[in-house]
Amino acid sequence: MVKEVTLVTGGSGLVGKGIEKILETDSLPDEEWIFLSSKDANLLSESETEAVFEKYRPTRVLHLAAQVGGLFANMKANCDFLRNNMKMNDNILAMSHKYNVKKVVSCLSTCIFPDKTTYPIDETMLHNGPPHDSNFGYSYAKRMIDVINRGYYEQYGCQFTSVIPCNVFGPHDNFNIQQGHVIPGLMHKAYKAQQDGTAFQIWGTGAPLRQFIYSLDLARLFIWVLREYQEIEPIILATEEEISIKDVAFKILEAFEFKGGVEFLTDKADGQFKKTASNTKLRKYLPEFKFTPIDVAIKETVEWFKANHETCRK
Template sequence: MELDAKIYVAGHKGMVGSAVVRALKEKGYTRIVWRDSKELDLTQQSEVVDFFEKEQPDYVFLAAAKVGGIEANNSLRAEFLYENLMIQNNVIHQSYKYKVKKLLFFASSCIFPKYAPQPLKEDYLLTGALEPTNEPYAIAKIAGIKLCENYNRQYGCNFISVMPSNLYGPNDNYDLKHSHVLPALLRKFHEAKQGNLARVEVWGSGRPKREFLHVDDLAQASLHLMETYAGNVFVNIGTGEDLSIKALAELIQNIVGYKGEMIWNTDKPDGTPRKLLDVSLIHSLGWSHEMDLEEGIERVYREKFIDV
């Protein structure tokens, strides 16, 4: 990407979009454009058309999405499907219409079949049934990947998709009903420590295994791929390492310094048993993660709960 190129970051206030903006600024890009949801509703086609007609960006990072954890995905199923489909359809189509040089679409690891072999290779997509609790969100993200692939095939676009593992970092969502597991655990243990509570309830059995990537690593990988990769195959972005939810909870408990007891609520769903990405493709493209999980969680905890 040329340093004077106009770059649109859709979803610039979210965890992923804000990390992309930080990474772009660090590398010297100055013509970054964005709109918040009050200025531009990406689910409304007419508003997206007006935006692209006015701004005509050279490059697009499509990080805007409706996101959440198991509870949000399972209870807001129609909203997750509809809003994500509309956002993707509008931004990807107008990127084609207004001749965007390159677009990067952020997918999600929930797109893989629930019982796919581990680690998850890119070509396992659509080889089995999805996890029921987040199926609507997964279907929307799969549609976004296929939109990019087929706009490339039919129109000669240069649209790529990336598949991050579970993310954490600045601007994460800490709402206990709608957040993902890592920020939820950070908040629970911190509040338990502050309130001198005897126990903390953790959802599920603790057995499922997850892989976690700091969002700043994702942003660096995304810029790397915008410079080096073109193709219809989406690219996994992760660490290639995972741990159980129980081990994650114990790590966070130790970082926070909470001395009480953990109670596992097994009436709550576990979700997919394991989600570990095969990262051989992105390693072959010259990128690998830099931030260790413990270091990353310590940094996030300081930024969110201590250095305030």
């Protein structure tokens, strides 16, 4: 039996761990999965990236690795986010072409869409205007994956595609308050406030709206895209539900059974108010897919964080 060898970059991160979990019950006999971490190779290095491809000879690649961070991390280092992600993405796609990888699925994000736009956003609107100033470096680097995918397809016939998830959270997330995304950052702050007996602080007004997807749901969808999705154009992977940062914060506090005070630091930036993404294309393919309710997903993530507080990324 000839096996499909799938190389997962960023395999020790949030989504990679989610895929690993789903494969415990959804693996196929003709599939071999290799989950890379930063310890295996520095993907900013062309030579180290090539060494990985030479070693494993993958037939498919899930490209999850990236330099990522929350609002304030992006605002402080847009140049680094641009340059490092561009280098990494180019190395992965160049080696995928050189080693005749049959399919590559790269991970983008809804935060890279134009700041000034109409809603809901869909896949055709990705390049219609500049992204929000707060994360322009990350956004342009990720947008270029879609551009270069098209280039590889038109010039060489490569099946390189991408997915655009909304805000992902779940077990194995980065719970760093300064550098992590909103839900894991709020969870860590809630944990610290509960331990210290202090007020829980929400940066900004809490008014911005976001769509969130549980990492295990996204993992199931990633596996489907790898196995079944045939388009080069990207596909948005998002829930229908929008929820404010304030409401998310209070769901987190409920999961922690937090009894202390709550403060809104309204002198802090809110970032983009909304970025509603349409999942019409996804529903065309998977009309019956059921997303985990956000209350359940938050509760499961809080329980994982408490159980793994000493060793998780924070």
